[in-house]
Amino acid sequence: MSPIKDFIVTYEAPNEKGFISQGDTIAGTVTFTLTKETELKVLVVKVKGNARVHWTEGTGDRRKSRTAHRRYLKLKEYLVPENDKGTALPKGANCFKFRFTIPQEDMPSSFKGFHGKIVYMLEAKMSRSWRPSSVVQKELKFVSKSLSHPGSVMGPQSGSVEKDKGKVQMSATVNMKVCSPGDTLTVVAKIRNSSSKKLKPKVSLQQRIVYRAEACTNVSDLSLYKMEGDTITSGSEETFSCQVKIPGDANCTIQNCEILSVEHYVKVYLDISFAIDPEVKFPLVVIHSSLAALQSGQAVGPYPAGAFGAPTYTDFPPPAFPPGPYPVLAGPGAYGYPAPYPSQHANMTNGYNNQWPQPAAPYGFSNAAPPPFQQGTEPPPYMSLFSPPQDDLGRTGSDYKN
Incomplete structure (x- = not known):
């Protein structure tokens, strides 16, 4: 014994x-x-x-x-x-x-x-x-501090998409990029439906886990939250907004492990019958609540400030109009983002953070961000938000299905 x-x-x-x-x-x-x-x-x-x-x-x-x-x-x-x-x-x-x-x-x-x-x-x-x-x-x-972020990259994200040569247009905004389990995100989407079909705005919070071994990958996608809005009829314009709550037991983002990564994103899309749904994806960085309280501007860990950058999951440039009640990007470098796409850390070789060349400016939008929206001034008329593209640029629009 x-x-x-x-x-x-x-x-x-x-x-x-x-x-x-x-x-x-x-x-x-x-x-x-x-x-x-x-x-x-x-x-x-x-x-x-x-x-x-x-x-x-x-x-x-x-x-x-x-x-x-x-x-x-x-x-x-x-x-x-x-x-x-x-x-x-x-x-x-x-x-x-x-x-x-x-x-x-x-x-x-x-x-x-x-x-x-x-x-x-x-x-x-x-x-x-x-x-x-x-x-x-x-x-x-x-709990790793390597994914803590300075306040400069914790602002809202915006993206836009159109379909059928501008017959369907959507501009979407998510009010934050870095969040913690239990936080609530606000999503706002402005939709113009000039097509002959009905469509329905939808939002989902997605988690993607990628396992890597022996030059192979195993991907696990999970929907953590879903919501849909009312049907938007032909020839109408609507604003859709919703609250997206990050589950309290959600996994934190992991991007500094060679054999395993955890990523999150918000997908805003339009459900159109018998057609490919246009969508805008916004990457999220989910960190532990204790790290979210770090002093603004204090970068922790090996990733430099702005390493996660301004680009969203969409290939489209920022919209050329104010995204609802949230601040408008005031030009390159707004919210601390380098212009227009930042360099990335050498370890960031996985998932949606891969560096992509900057796309050409479609839909008549300029790659440069709009001038700052002055406090106290009236916002532009709603119809001006969807100005038709110039003739010489009309061919650069995204046409998922003619």
Whole structure:
């Protein structure tokens, strides 16, 4: 019978929410009771962070397994130094203290998904000669600071799209780019329907998880929220608005793990029967609520300010008219965005943040943002928002289906 009883590892959380981040100190104890004097070869405590993905594909003889692993953190402290001859510990209660400081390095947040996970673990291991090792573990919740953003990129996003050579036009706005679980977004869309068909505005909040292993990918798309507006008849103009709540248990964005990424976006689209639906997509960065309270303008982590940039998921330039009740982009550099598309961090090689060349200005809109909308002045007439394109530019419009 083993003389080791009540082998426990505990630590003091550095904050009320119980998570750890870069720069935090973990202080704790390893305790156990010995029923007799015992010789240990080693007693060591570790903090480890690992990402793993695994899935199978194909059937029968063509069935293959895809696996990948990345290590992001490994800290070690010897409480009883390694000694092949053994170190004698007295009978009774034994207590050892330890302390670690999490390095200021780029590490992804904790995550658990269907095909992969990112896990940080506190582990104590005790070894004796000719005996199986005794191991106790406690999982740590790690929240990465690498995706914190300065306030300059937390403003609204705008995009526009048209169909059938301008017969259907939509301009949409989302009031924020960076948010936290539990936050509520405001979506406003202005639609002009000059076609012969009825259409219905819809909004969805999407999550995309991409697992990568052995040059293959496994993609999981999930709709977290959906809402639709009233039908817009032919020859009418409507403004559709709704509130989109980020679920309280939503995964945070992960873009700094080579084998696993988590992304979110809001899709605003028009449901048209027997036609390809025109849509505008807005990327969201979902961060932990504690990081959202960081002082405005304070960039944390390896990504430079503006690294996520101004472009949205749509290939269309910003609309040339005020997007509803939200501020209008005052030109290149508004809200801190470089003009017109910022450079991106070398690690950002996945998902919707890939750098794309700037498209030509369609629909008669200029690539340059409109002049600032002065406070206290009257907004432009609604009909002026949908001015017909110039003849010499009319051929550049998006025509999903003629």
